[in-house]
Amino acid sequence: MESSHWLQATLVYLCAAVVAVPLAKRFGLGSIIGYLAAGIAIGPFGLALVKDTQSILHIAEFGVVLMLFLIGLELEPARLWSLRRPIFGWGSAQLLGCAGALAGLGWWLGASGPMALIAGLGLALSSTAVALQVLQERHLLPTQGGQAGFAILLFQDVAAIPILALIPLLGVRVQAEGNPWLEAAKALGVIVGIILVGRLLLRHALRWIARSRSTEIFTAASLALVVGIASLMQAVGLSMALGAFLGGVLLAESEYKRELETDVEPFKGLLLGLFFMAVGMSMDFHALLADWVVVLAVLAGFLLIKGAVLWALATAVKVPLAERPVFALLLAQGGEFAFVVFQQAEAAQILSSRHSAVLVGTVALSMLVTPLLLVLIDKWVLPRFAHAQDGSTPELAEPQEAPVIIAGFGRYGQVIGRLLYANGLKATVLDHDAEQIDLLRKFGFRVHYGDATRLDLLRLAGAEHARVLVLAIDDVEQSLKLAEVVKAHFPHLTVVARARNVQHFYALRDRGVQLIERETLDSALLSGRSVLETLGWHPYHARQLATRFRRHLVDQIERMHPHHQDEQALVSMAKQGRRQLEELFAQEREALAQRRPQGWGPDQH
DSSP states (O other): OOHHHHHHHHHHHHHHHHHHHHHHHHTOOHHHHHHHHHHHHHTTTTTTTTTOOHHHHHHHHHHHHHOOOHHHHHHOOHHHHHHHHIIIIHHHHHHHHHHHHHHHHHHHTTOOHHHHHHHHHHHHOOOOHHHHHHHHTOOOTTBBHHHHHHHHHHHHHHHHHHHHHHHHHHHHHHHHHHHHHHHHHHHHHHHHHHHHHHHHHHHHHHHHHTTTHHHHHHHHHHHHHHHHHHHHHHHOOOOOHHHHHHEEEEEEETTTTTHHHHHHHHHHHHHHHHHHHHOOOOOOOOHHHHHHHHHHHHHHHHHHHHHHHHHHHHTTOOOOOOHHHHHHHHSSSOOOOHHHHHHHHHHTTSSSSHHHHHHHHHHHHHHHHHHHHHHHHHIIHHHHHHHHTTOOOBBBBBOSSSSEEOOSSSSSHHHHHHHHHHTTTOEEEOOHHHHHHHHHTTTTOOOEESSOHHHHHHHHTTTTTOOOEOOOOSSHHHHHHHHHHHHHTTTEEEEEEEESSSSHHHHHHHTOOOEETTTTHHOOOOOHHHHHTTOOOOHHHHHHHHHHHHHHHHHHHHHGGGGTTOHHHHHHHHHHHHHHHHHHHHHHHHHHHHHOOSSSSSSSO
């Protein structure tokens, strides 16, 4: 019976998401709004198709855990250092400014110190998922405002960790029964232990698993890593999200980073969608309607206060005037981590159930009204700001993606990579050989472990912004599969391919690849030149013969390509080409014999 109930509930979730999310995106509201609306529709205050929302919310919180793991994977020390000023400067200014103003207002209105502090910190957070989605859809990420917004969101995601760790220290249970300093010391000890053990074991364990060349086992290992660290943190009373974040940071410089991202991303997306649906289901509309004046006042108040702080910050960091309205609105809305903060604060008895319901409902409403406010800004505000800018265009930041992607870094790909590196060009390299990757990283190459034919991995590697993809995969079937994926999803990429043989050449050409080189042709011709020179040909003449022979082969392959499916025509054209080549070289030998200087050819032909 319980199994049947679980299956029915799963069917309800999936059907609600399938209906609501496409409708929301159709009207330009975004997928998160669709998930929230779906949750409201099927929850206790809608059609009441699902009633046990709390158990679902506990499962769905793992989507937030996976999100923190992926955020940690992006926080490489070098990247953090290059963005240290916008992340820690602008980010801390936004969080402290908004939280201070909101907490001060709450305390002035009569809230207790811990309640005002947690409410201010929770409301100061913004929705990373919603903001980044809007910035990407509007192609605003490369702009100065987009980069500033990204830096602030990144700092908020990191700051959510100490905020969650702070809640137990302010809770009633800890104040009455525990020593806050002892709790903090225990937390610090566990964190240091995870970092030390992770540095020593994680990369070696992943390398051992990668040698099995089993995609599903590596996916299982990725999930086991996140679940294991999160469970350890929960066992000692700390946040699961904190553990997942630490696991991601430990692997941020690993060669398996991209593969981990592509393995975890689908689970994160599904569980995060379920999380938003659970939030929609758990919204207490009875409490919201009972306190509708308070809810509207809190909603308007925190949007206005955050908007004012963000506008001042945008002015200070010189975000262009035309970009400030969208910048301020996207960061003024509440964020997904606020749900977690308020729920944990309620569990720690910092917030009452009524206050938690009001704050959670207010944050959800802010995320619902933001798309509507964006429509108004697009229609009424941005045209006036654009006119005030005198037609100036937004200043673009430096691109973050490498212009070249090399798929396959074996013998062939390494030569290309070293040539590019020697000329000051950087490339993103994808390879599936764990031992080879470990060796190459010791020599300073930036190589990522993963199957280059996976569409999600190509997107993470920057295929949407790169200019050239070097197809140097050794396996013919994998090479052809990658060519098809690139042609279907990244038609702007120029593909420079390696062909193992003539059949591989024809298959690549059928898939639209134009720049193809047979991997052994030039090396074989160089060896042939050496044979001619050893037998007495002059080096210059030997080179000319090899060059003409190469030109003939390339032209012949191009002529034969339209007929390569017709075996009879192919054989006939090959024989004809061979006769033409023999006749050409015979004529050249006769002409050379008549005027040959000493040393330009062998004594006997």
